[in-house]
Amino acid sequence: MEHDDLTQAFYFSSGNPRIEETRGVMHLFRDEVGSSSSDLPVERKPLLCVLGVPNHMTYADFCQFCGSFIHHMLEMRIVRNDGMEDNYSVLIRFDDQSSADNFYKHFNGKCFSSLEVEICRVLFTVDVQFTGSIEHAQASAVSNMEQPSCPVCLERLDQDMGGILTTICNHSFHCSCISKWTDSSCPVCRFCQQQPEKSSCFVCQTSENLWMCVICGYIGCGRYREGHAIRHWKETEHCYSLELETRRVWDYAGDNYVHRLIQSKTDGKLVALNHRCAWANDGCGTCECGLEPGIGDALLNSKVEAIVNEYNELLTTQLENQKMYFESLLENIEQETEQGISKAVEQAISQNPKLLKLQAKLDKLVEEKKFLDDINDNLLKNLEIWEGKIAEIEERDKKDLNLKDKRIKDLQEELSSLITSLEIGNAAEPSPTSNHV
Numbered sequence: 439m440e441h442d443d444l445t446q447a448f449y450f451s452s453g454n455p456r457i458e459e460t461r462g463v464m465h466l467f468r469d470e471v472g473s474s475s476s477d478l479p480v481e482r483k484p485l486l487c488v489l490g491v492p493n494h495m496t497y498a499d500f501c502q503f504c505g506s507f508i509h510h511m512l513e514m515r516i517v518r519n520d521g522m523e524d525n526y527s528v529l530i531r532f533d534d535q536s537s538a539d540n541f542y543k544h545f546n547g548k549c550f551s552s553l554e555v556e557i558c559r560v561l562f563t564v565d566v567q568f569t570g571s572i573e574h575a576q577a578s579a580v581s582n583m584e585q586p587s588c589p590v591c592l593e594r595l596d597q598d599m600g601g602i603l604t605t606i607c608n609h610s611f612h613c614s615c616i617s618k619w620t621d622s623s624c625p626v627c628r629f630c631q632q633q634p635e636k637s638s639c640f641v642c643q644t645s646e647n648l649w650m651c652v653i654c655g656y657i658g659c660g661r662y663r664e665g666h667a668i669r670h671w672k673e674t675e676h677c678y679s680l681e682l683e684t685r686r687v688w689d690y691a692g693d694n695y696v697h698r699l700i701q702s703k704t705d706g707k708l709v710a711l712n713h714r715c716a717w718a719n720d721g722c723g724t725c726e727c728g729l730e731p732g733i734g735d736a737l738l739n740s741k742v743e744a745i746v747n748e749y750n751e752l753l754t755t756q757l758e759n760q761k762m763y764f765e766s767l768l769e770n771i772e773q774e775t776e777q778g779i780s781k782a783v784e785q786a787i788s789q790n791p792k793l794l795k796l797q798a799k800l801d802k803l804v805e806e807k808k809f810l811d812d813i814n815d816n817l818l819k820n821l822e823i824w825e826g827k828i829a830e831i832e833e834r835d836k837k838d839l840n841l842k843d844k845r846i847k848d849l850q851e852e853l854s855s856l857i858t859s860l861e862i863g864n865a866a867e868p869s870p871t872s873n874h875v
Contacts, residue, residue, distance in 0.1 A: 450517040462568040484532040510537035590615035
């Protein structure tokens with residue numbers, strides 16, 4: 439580069455590490471170059487790089503974050519910088535320099551989310567160089583080159599039309615198609631941009647030859663390490679264990695694998711587990727049972743469903759037995775806890791004479807209180823009865839008084855009438871003097 443003091447190099451890689459890994463280096467302008475919107479690099483191109491995108495942001499999340507600029511992007515490529523496993527970078531090529539400049543001004547230094555502290559770091563890209571590729575396994579049918587059609591909508595991937603996104607596993611899609619894919623895995627090979635955390639043995643912390651109990655999830659090392667997985671089986675009788683590397687399930691009780699289907703490390707598909715033929719030492723060049731290859735495959739396919747059903751039934755039975763076992767342990771623990779509490783209370787009371795006296799006094803006071811409560815209830819009931827009787831007497835006295843008043847009034851009227859009658863009679867009778875005359 440002519441201006442080494444103005445640029446910085448970032449080594450990156452892309453591709454599925456299980457199949458083929460592409461490596462390269464991208465030369466970017468430094469942060470101090472173009473730190474202000476009015477001082478952009480003179481030799482800049484419509485090619486930008488977004489550094490440090492957190493892994494939890496899916497392809498759809500990033501496309502949504504770009505917003506209206508997505509229509510000005512001709513191509514986006516997801517890569518991972520060396521030594522940065524918790525984030526990835528995005529190389530973006532725009533249709534013109536103006537769109538690239540506007541994208542830089544709008545998103546550089548902006549937070550990816552209002553709830554997080556990660557900011558969008560945008561740098562102008564000088565050049566991108568691919569140094570080569572490393573094949574780790576048999577190459578898949580999908581090439582590293584840009585695909586002639588989108589695997590989702592089956593339409594042509596035309597660079598002139600734009601909107602092409604190449605995922606971290608080197609598969610290309612339309613941005614509008616990948617925006618509908620909500621998780622971080624590739625729709626073609628299921629490779630995830632966010633790698634799972636490495637497991638380790640719960641006891642010795644080794645990360646090699648690990649087995650996981652399918653009953654309780656315990657992870658232990660194999661018998662060729664410290665043997666913590668088989669020790670777990672002896673202690674808990676959980677006889678089914680999954681080998682994390684090959685995804686095969688081992689039955690400790692039967693001392694063999696419980697099925698003949700495993701997940702391929704190349705493409706993630708289920709394939710048959712090839713057991714060693716019993717007659718291999720005798721020169722058998724056919725399948726495991728001595729039959730012709732076509733007949734052996736047909737027999738294997740016919741038995742797969744029965745083997746899977748048998749495995750599911752065995753696993754269900756084992757889970758049910760473990761459920762009953764743990765329920766019985768829980769019940770015993772509850773009983774022991776209750777008995778322990780009762781004994782502790784009795785022992786505490788028996789060891790403290792003063793507490794015994796206080797307890798006896800408290801019992802006596804409780805009995806007295808109950809007796810007084812009963813007397814109080816009886817008195818309240820008697821009060822209600824006597825109040826009712828008093829009300830009846832007052833009502834009866836009121837009626838008698840009214841009747842007495844009415845009777846007196848009637849007698850007074852009769853007396854008044856009698857007096858009036860006597861006065862009238864006396865006035866009508868002639869005197870003796872007048873008759874003598």
